[in-house]
Amino acid sequence: xxxxxxxxxxxxxxxxxxxxxxxxxxxxxxxxxxxxxxxxxxxxxxxxxxxxxxxxxxxxxxxxxxxxxxxxxxxxxxxxxxxxxxxxxxxxxxxxxxxxx
Amino acid sequence: xxxxxxxxxxxxxxxxxxxxxxxxxxxxxxxxxxxxxxxxxxxxxxxxxxxxxxxxxxxxxxxxxxxxxxxxxxxxxxxxxxxxxxxxxxxxxxxxxxxxxxxxxxxxxxxxxxxxxxxxxxxxxxxxxxxxxxxxxxxxxxxxxxxxxxxxxxxxxxxxxxxxxxxxxxxxxxxxxxxxxxxxxxxx
Numbered sequence: 001x002x003x004x005x006x007x008x009x010x011x012x013x014x015x016x017x018x019x020x021x022x023x024x025x026x027x028x029x030x031x032x033x034x035x036x037x038x039x040x041x042x043x044x045x046x047x048x049x050x051x052x053x054x055x056x057x058x059x060x061x062x063x064x065x066x067x068x069x070x071x072x073x074x075x076x077x078x079x080x081x082x083x084x085x086x087x088x089x090x091x092x093x094x095x096x097x098x099x100x101x
Numbered sequence: 102x103x104x105x106x107x108x109x110x111x112x113x114x115x116x117x118x119x120x121x122x123x124x125x126x127x128x129x130x131x132x133x134x135x136x137x138x139x140x141x142x143x144x145x146x147x148x149x150x151x152x153x154x155x156x157x158x159x160x161x162x163x164x165x166x167x168x169x170x171x172x173x174x175x176x177x178x179x180x181x182x183x184x185x186x187x188x189x190x191x192x193x194x195x196x197x198x199x200x201x202x203x204x205x206x207x208x209x210x211x212x213x214x215x216x217x218x219x220x221x222x223x224x225x226x227x228x229x230x231x232x233x234x235x236x237x238x239x240x241x242x243x244x245x246x247x248x249x250x251x252x253x254x255x256x257x258x259x260x261x262x263x264x265x266x267x268x269x270x271x272x273x274x275x276x277x278x279x280x281x282x283x284x285x286x287x288x289x
Contacts, residue, residue: 001102001105002104002105003104003105003108006216006217007108008108008145008149011112011115011116011145013207014116015115015116015119015138017200017203018116018119018120018123019119019123020199020200020203021123021196021200022119022122022123024192024195024196024199025123025192025193025196026123028128030128030170030173030174030177031122031123031128031131033170034122034131034132034135034170035122035123037135037162037166038119038122038123038135038138041138041139041142041162044142044154044158045142045145048146048149048151048154049149051151051237052149052150052151052236052237053233053234053236054234055234055235055236055237056237057237057239057243057244057247058247060151060153060154060237060239060244061244061247061248061251061252063151063154064153064154064157064244064248065252065255065259067157067158067161067162068259068262068263069259069262070162070166071161071165071166071263071266072262072263072265072266073266074166074169074170075169075266075267075269075270076266076269076270076273078169078170078173078270079269079270079271079273079274080273081173081177082173082176082177082273082274083273083274085176085177086277091177
């Protein structure tokens with residue numbers, strides 16, 4: 001039994017689904033953020049797999065750029081979480097309801 | 102056969118790590134689960150000949166990003182291990198509904214014989230026998246050549262993006278309005 005690209009695609013789909021569930025299920029901003037990272041990783045796996053299946057390098061280049069954007073996003077996002085925690089002493093998104101009408 | 106064994110072991114590690122991440126009460130354990138997922142994915146990239154991507158995955162994701170996450174978790178406080186019922190009364194059933202809808206969609210695809218819409222199996226999609234291309238060998242040399250020749254403008258744009266992001270992070274971390282500054286000084 002050989003491992004074909006669709007096995008990896010299925011694994012990526014499962015991983016993306018788990019990330020979606022985590023994003024919807026948790027209300028700690030850090031955990032939601034980690035779930036988003038999980039979804040980004042699932043997409044990276046599909047990029048590498050699809051690039052290998054069509055036989056060119058562009059899939060891996062896309063992963064490279066996604067990695068750069070994810071790193072930038074993590075730096076800014078965690079800084080926002082820290083500064084919210086400083087002024088509110090909470091990292092729970094439900095407590096940030098000042099704009100609620 | 103070797104690849105099959107590797108796939109089974111690695112997908113177990115990856116999915117187990119992901120599940121322990123979203124279900125972990127302690128944020129540090131959740132970060133460790135995420136770390137297992139990232140390392141498993143790096144090995145999967147090596148299997149698929151994406152060597153450079155695997156190395157970058159370990160250095161950037163497992164090294165830098167998770168360290169940053171752990172720093173922030175420590176900063177915010179690990180002693181507040183959260184119970185999993187976080188006061189989300191009606192949202193939990195709603196999540197189950199969304200997941201059930203996605204699974205029903207996938208099940209419908211499988212039942213109607215359209216599984217290749219998800220897996221993107223090109224042989225099944227085109228309906229004819231096509232030759233399977235050789236997977237590219239993602240060495241540093243080939244990636245670098247492609248980066249400088251074909252993807253030069255996006256590559257330069259990432260430099261700008263990284264500078265903006267690091268400046269933004271520093272500003273968010275250090276800037277405080279004067280009114281809050283005195284309060285913060287008292288607290289410290």
